Amino acid sequence: MTTTPENPATGGIPVAPPGARFDPMTGAELSAGVGAGGERRQSYALQPGEPVASFNLVTSLMPLASGNAPQTYRWALGLGVLIPVVAGALGFLAFAFVAAAVVVPAIYVVYMYDVNQWEDQPIGVVLGAIGAAAALGVGFTFLWHAGILDSNISSVNFDGNGAGGVRWTSLLVLVLLVPIVGEVLKQVGPLVLAGRPQFDDMIDGLTFGVAAGAAFAAAETIVVNRGLFSSFGQIDSPDAGFWVSLILSAAVVKPIVYGAATGIAVASYSGLGAGYDGFKPGYFRGLAEALIANVAFQAGLFFASRLEGTKGAVVGLVWGAIVAAALVVRLRYLLHFAVLEAALEAAATGGALKDTARGTAYCPSCEMPLLVGANFCVACGTSVRAGSKVTRVRNRVDDTVEGVTPARPALKPVPVGVAPQDNKRTALVVGAVAATIVVAGVVGQAAASAAAADDKPPVPIQIETQVGSGPTTEPAPTPVPAPGPSPDASEAPSTGTAPSLTQGFGSVSSADLTSPADPSDSPDGGGLGGGIDTGSSDSHVVVGGDIGFDLPAGYEIEQQADGFVQVFGDGGYFFAIINPAPTDANAMITENLNGIQSMGVQDLAVSDPQEMQIPTSAVVQAVALGYQGALASQQGGTIPVEGFAYYFLLQDGTGVTAFVLYQQGALDVDSSPLIDGYNAMFNSLVSSF
Amino acid sequence: MRTRASRTGRRIVALTAALAAAGATTLAGGLGTTSQALAPAADDTVADWTMMVYAVGDTSGVPQLMVENLTEIAELPDDPDVNVVVLLDLPEATDTDAPTSPVPGVGDFSTAKLLVLEDGRYNEVRDLGEVSMGQPDVLATFVEEAADRFPAVHYGFTFFDHGGGNTGGYVDTGPPGTQELSVPEMREGLLVGMQKAGIDRFDVINQAACLMSNYETVSALAPLGRWLAGSEEIMIAHPLAPASFPPMSEGGDGQAVANGFVSGYVDLLDDIATQPGGQAYRDLVAMSVVDGDAVSGLDAAMESFSQAAVANLPEITTSVARARAQALEFVAGFPGLEGESLDLIDLGDFMKHLTDVPDDVAVARDAVTAAVDRAVTEQAIGQGTQQATGINVYLPANPRHVNASVLRDGTEPQGWAEFIEAFVQSAGSSQGQSGAGVSFVSEQAQVLQADESGIKIAAQLTDGSRANVTSAETYLFTGLGGQQIALGLILPAYLDAGGPGQVQGVWSYALTALTDGTTVAPATAVYQGQSGGLLGSFLAQYTAPDGGVTDVGIRVLLTSSGNIQSVSIVDASTGSSSGVSLEVGGTLTPYVFVPSSNSYEQVLSTQSVEVTQDLRVGFVRMEKNSRFDMGLVVQDAAGNAATAFASGQVR
Incomplete structure (x- = not known):
């Protein structure tokens, strides 16, 4: 067993040993010779192997997994997206959209289980973070999609030559109402959870926000695509480019945008340090950022839909990806500086953070021993907050107390700056995610098959024959009589005009x-x-x-x-x-x-x-x-x-x-x-x- | 603008063709000069107009008139901006139809020559040898070569010869063998030539031939020609009016040229009408100009009509057959010769007579009427063709006699063929079925009136028969033409006259006859009641002074007072029709129709009339006390007939 080093001369405040790259208290890069946090931009506090400004979904949205299992979730996400994309390209649209909708939520549920995010309260956390958002998402989406838009079958105004003008009702609903109200609804559950002591950490808030956003997106995707539960659930010759663009958007872009935006807002609600900040200016700033991102996202989609067919879908996808990337980077900066500033604040006040290393502690990333009172690994610079809940609980337990035996990490140390691999659990996690997605897709396709009506072309109404409403034929001229006596006048019976064969349609007269x-x-x-x-x-x-x-x-x-x-x-x-x-x-x-x-x-x-x-x-x-x-x-x-x-x-x-x-x-x-x-x-x- | 003429005629009119032929017999042999050396090279200068004339002269009855017509055109002032290019084929000099006058500038020949009109004469561009102008490839080559040698901004095309309506025409009877252009072949020849020549569309297509203002034809050719000019009726004398050429020199467009084609021909007939007996031809004119751009609309309307009509068969079978029987017919057939009838009726007039039909058929009918009116932009009609609307169409009167080959010839208008097939099938389905047709209460007709003014008989149809009647006619049998009993006359009968279901027939004791003032040779004549008079026709055999024999049809317009107002003569020896000229010294022998088992036998009368200046057609009263049988004949759509007869004597 390795004893956690400490420096009594500093009164319990850890001092970086010679050769340390990072300050154990503030996380500052010592090798760079600058103050904590000031220039640490090439070393993300939750995954020092990555720069802060990078677009890594796993280490951004699932920070607790960044320490020991980032590859696992990359595989899960990759396979999870591939399943609906393939299904969509093959024309199984019901399967594809349902599967796409559950990709991120499924991964997130597994992630939360994996890192014990719910701290042994799975029902409450799942209901609060995912269930509430999904339920509100279903209700609200029905409200605007089927209600406010009045089953208006297109958000696009037709002018006979393509999508041209702007339907103001749709614009207001889709670009203002949906993102603003939706964002508020997404945050209901996460804010409740983040206000509880066991979930008042910023990363908790972030996690709940992302989960809620993704769940809301899933609900919205399924509701707006509910028409697929019909004969159109499967098509023979799909326009692969078009449908794949929509499926990618549903599977990745929208959940990330929704999740990241909500994550930013809820993380801002949690704030730095112990306890949650609540409705402080920081939250409203985060909320504003989330709303702006959502409005920008929806506005881009709205106007991209004016472009014809696949072009519009691809432009919408690209626009969504841009917004998502910006949100992810913003989120990383938020987390990065929040972690650094909290540590710096604790160092300045002489206090300790909730997850500060105590007793026997190991880096969640490189598994190097942590100094007592350290907030960062001196070797790799990883924050002690980047570990799973199990790791964090273990690290903050002072095992020097009699009778407590610290658990040894399962993984071997890895070189500094190299993400650890968790090959042992990858198959299990990926399999669980894939199975969830496939099951959801099958349920969707089965529902479509069950609801499909006979595939019959629409039958036009019958238009009544309108005698005399157009040009008419003159009566035939009377022929001259033959030479000789005049024939008697005609006493023809009534013309006997045949009854109209026009078949009544409705009761048109x-x-x-x-x-x-x-x-x-x-x-x-x-x-x-x-x-x-x-x-x-x-x-x-x-x-x-x-x-x-x-x-x-x-x-x-x-x-x-x-x-x-x-x-x-x-x-x-x-x-x-x-x-x-x-x-x-x-x-x-x-x-x-x-x-x-x-x-x-x-x-x-x-x-x-x-x-x-x-x-x-x-x-x-x-x-x-x-x-x-x-x-x-x-x-x-x-x-x-x-x-x-x-x-x-x-x-x-x-x-x-x-x-x-x-x-x-x-x-x-x-x-x-x-x-x-x-x-x-x-x-x-x-x-x- | 439409031209109408209404003039009274005389009781007996001269056969103007005879007069014209007699006066125009000018032997001018030797005036022409073969001019192979004058073939011009392709001119780089693009003229305003090139009018191509496809003159199929190696045929019966036409060559002399054709040469005369081309001579008239040669007399027009020369215009370097107007090319007149002619492909002319003439018969061998030994042929009885060989022209007696030469082509100006070229003289006599019997091959096919490509000619161009310059300085009042035709110069030979190329001698094609003995080719059949009834072949589409010859037509295509002509178009290509004419356009290549004589390029122009505007192109016009004129077919010149016999015409037969929907069956086409332009019969080349000379070597290498008799051939004629069907409508699909006309289209094919023009189209191939146009494609090779780079002509998108002719500005005008004239048809200097009989009966070619025909729906099937204009439907096939409209994509190839902006304006289409032709005649619903037969054309006589010089059908290629020189008046159609000046508009080309005056910067006129295709419509102006087409209108000139019509007005020029009418002017010609007006000139003839000033001559003794000449009014006859004027009264039977039925010329028209069709807007090629409007034909697609007409096609669509016809297809819609056909669809509606077919959907309502057999319900409307009788109505269709009745309208068919009452509509203005061009070159009608004779009893027993139904199969030889061209069955061409006026399209618009047919629609006017189509009544008692369901609403959807009525609407479709009205649409066709309006489409015809829109398509026909210029029309010239006469007293006898008042009911003409500008376009004739093929609709067989008898389901037993259908020319099926033209229904599926590749250019048939969509829908119309289906309509005809459905109609004849519906009409024919009740052929010979007892009780399915018509019948009289008694086969003995009742004489209602018999005095010096004539006779009126009546017969009552049985219950249910009235609705099936499609035509009612009065037949008159008596001894004539050396026959003890023969059909003398068919006149209209009057349905519901004097009471529902009663049929009446009237007759003034007169028969149609040829006469030279001394000899009267009655013929079997068939009359159809029209608003402008009773259109009648009879057949005769014409023996030329040189012994050549041909059958001619003589068409007359009879007034209610018994005056023959108009007469025209057509060639009845071929499937197509054209005007013919009678030469003084020849003879005409009328045909009479003798009843035989279930039909009639066409026999020559024992009486002939010499062709003289005094040749006339008259409606001649029979001698007093002559015996006759007068019958009322009604038919249903299937051709089932019922008769009721009465006998009498001329009072």
Whole structure:
């Protein structure tokens, strides 16, 4: 047994032995000949082998593991991320997103167990740090995603040519509400825990903050991607670049941003030294930093989503990585200087820190003996606070007291500056993390399979035939009679006109549908009546020229330009676009599908275009098709959507494209108001041709 | 702008073609000079216009008129900015159809020559030898070579010969063998030539031929030509109007040239109309200009109509058949010769007659009507073609006689073929089925009136028959043409006249006949009621002074008062139609149709009429007390017929 050296002449304050590189009390680099902390930037206090300004996730976010098992968590993180990425690239999206969501929380739970973060109170810590954040994350995400945004199927405004304008509601929700309120909710549990004596250390606060942030991110990811628990949970030919970008964001970037930001705030709450600082200026500074980081992160994602498809996803991913890197570096500086300043403060006041070495103590990193009263290893400079809870408890127990036998570290010393390897536990930790992720992914994919409906393309509504609303055919001229006596006057029976074969859809009255679109001729603003309960139509919307449609009550114009109108209501979009002459159905279809894809609809599956009955003689050709896909973004999640489009080629060669987009299944519900709304708009649009 | 003409005619009109031929028989042999040495090299100067004329002259009935027409064009003022390039093939000098006048500047020849018009004469660019201009590769080569040698800013193309509507035309009967251009071959030849020549699109495509303002044709050629000019009806005399050339010199565009093509031809007919009997031709004109850019819309409308119609068959079978029967038909067939009918009806007029249909069909019908109106930008019609709307279309009247080859020829408009196939299948499904068609209560018709003004008979349809009737006609049988009993006349009958389900027929005791003032040779004539009069036709055999024999169709326009207002003569010897000229000294022998088992036998009348200045077509009253059988015939869509007859004597 090695006896911890001490220098009685200093009254219990350890003095660095000759040749020591670091001051045992303040951690200052003696070899550099400068004061404690002042220039120690190339030697991170919790892992002196790394500079402070580095982007090492494990030693930053899991500082208690940095001393003896950093490689273990690197492996766990690497494998944990690889699993959902591979699944996503193969098209198992439900598996991928659920697995991605749990990567960091799973690693963190194992980490907390590994380092006994919960100090034998696993239930309370897990509930406080993870459970509360997850629960609040689920609730709040539902609130803004399904509630405030009103199932608005995209956070992006469509202009027919791609994602263009800004939806202010979405901007306010996603860029302000979500990051600010979310940050507050994430901190609820960690702040409660950090206020307890056994968890009032800054590193405890950091750990709880990161865990809560990661759990909140996981909850948010699963909730916003809940649409994947449907037939869209698995796709055959995924756009790997797009989906992998989203999965990486969900698996790594978002948990780190959320976790690091919350970690900074909660660590600031804990403060330096013993006890917690509470709601002091330091906390509010940390909170401000967290909020700024979150807002910047969300704002970047919001605007990146304006970029088309994979480009937008990759830009969002890169932006998130930048924010995450900045937070990690900031966190490292925070921890680094907090550890150094606490030690310096203790040295200045003659006090001792909670984890100051007592009796037989060993460096958690290099396992060199620690001087009694040391806060740092004189050999490698590692803080005594960088060890696991077991190590720290052992080191602070004064085993010189009769009857106490200090435990010997299991690991052999390693060279200064070289991270120790914990090969014995790596397989166990990595296996546990991987198993957790796989199980979560399987559960997600199974849920998707169970919820999947028959994969059927959307069936377009039927547009009523509107006799007489367009050009009409003159009656045939009367032929001259043959020479000779005049035949008697015709007494033909009633024309016997065959009954209309138009098949009722809903209760649209064809008679009403022939009403002029001009609202001045239709005081209630609509030519629709009969059984359709469209409510009172508020206005006639002009798409361009004489072409327009009646806007049902409850629907709003979101964008309107010459030749383009975008309407939203009852959870679905309606678009009307005028395609200038000359055009044809193929050109309109191509342009429309490109536009839909540029809106962010991924993996678009399109039914074969079908020639439809022309609804009015102003039209020479009517074609319809249905499509399915998913709107996906880092913020909005993945929402399976479907819709149908009608392409009308008018007599003068002008085209009119009218198409809709709604969440899958929205029309499956009997008496869906969306059906009535679409009926009203489609048929009034046709009547204006 | 649309031109309409409405002029009264005389009871008997002269066969203007005979007059024209007699007056124009100028033998000018030896005036032409073969000029191989004059072939110009490709000119670096790009002209404003190059008009290519594909003159298939090695065929029947056309060469002389074609040479005359080209001679007229040669007389136009020379314009260095307008190239007129002609590929002309003529028959052997020994051929009965060989022209009697030479081509200015070139003289007589019997091969195919590439000519260019310069200084009032045609210069030979190249002699192609004996090639068949009925081959698409010859057409393609012509386009390529003409554009290569005579480049221009604007290109126009004129087909010149017989036309047959949807079956194409441009029949080269000379060596190496008879061939004609189908519509797909016309398109192929033009397209290949254009691609090789680097021509994106012709500014104008004229069809100086009969019946070629045809939907199937314009649908196939619209992508190749911005403006399409042609005739729904037959064309006579000199169909390539010189008036279509001045717009090219005046900086006009394709539309102006196309309009000039139409107006020039109408002017020609107006000139002829000032001659005795010349009004006949003017009354049957049906020329039009189609906007090539609007044809895609028409195609789409037709496809939509076809889709709606097919979806509603067999419900609308009778309505379609009825509209088909009532629509203006061009070069109608004869009883027993249905298979030889071109079955070309006016598209817009068919749509006007298509009533009693479900809403979706009605809407689609209205869309086609509007699309036709949009596509046809210029139209010239006459008294007898008032119902023409600018484009004819193939729609067989009888499901037993369908030209299936043109329905799937590769350029058929989408949908229309499916519609025809579905229609004839639906109509034919009830052929011969008892109770499926029509029937009268009695086979004996009731005479309602018989006096000096004529006779009126009636018959009552059985319950349920009324809805199946697609056509009602009055048949008149009597002794004529040396036959004891023959079909003398088919006139319209009147459905529901005097009561629901009652069919009436009227007749004024007159028959259609050829006469030279002394001899009257009645013929079997078929009349169709139109707003401008009763369009009728009959067949005759023409024997030229040199002994050459050919069949001709004579089309007449009959007024309600019994006046023959207009007459035109078409070549009935080939599948396509064209105007023919009758020479003084020849003879015309009408055909009469004699009833045989379930059909009619076409036999020559024992009476012939010499072609003289006094040759006329008349609606001649039969002699008093002549006996006749007058019948009412109704048909259903399948062609099942019911008859009711009455006998009588001329009062």
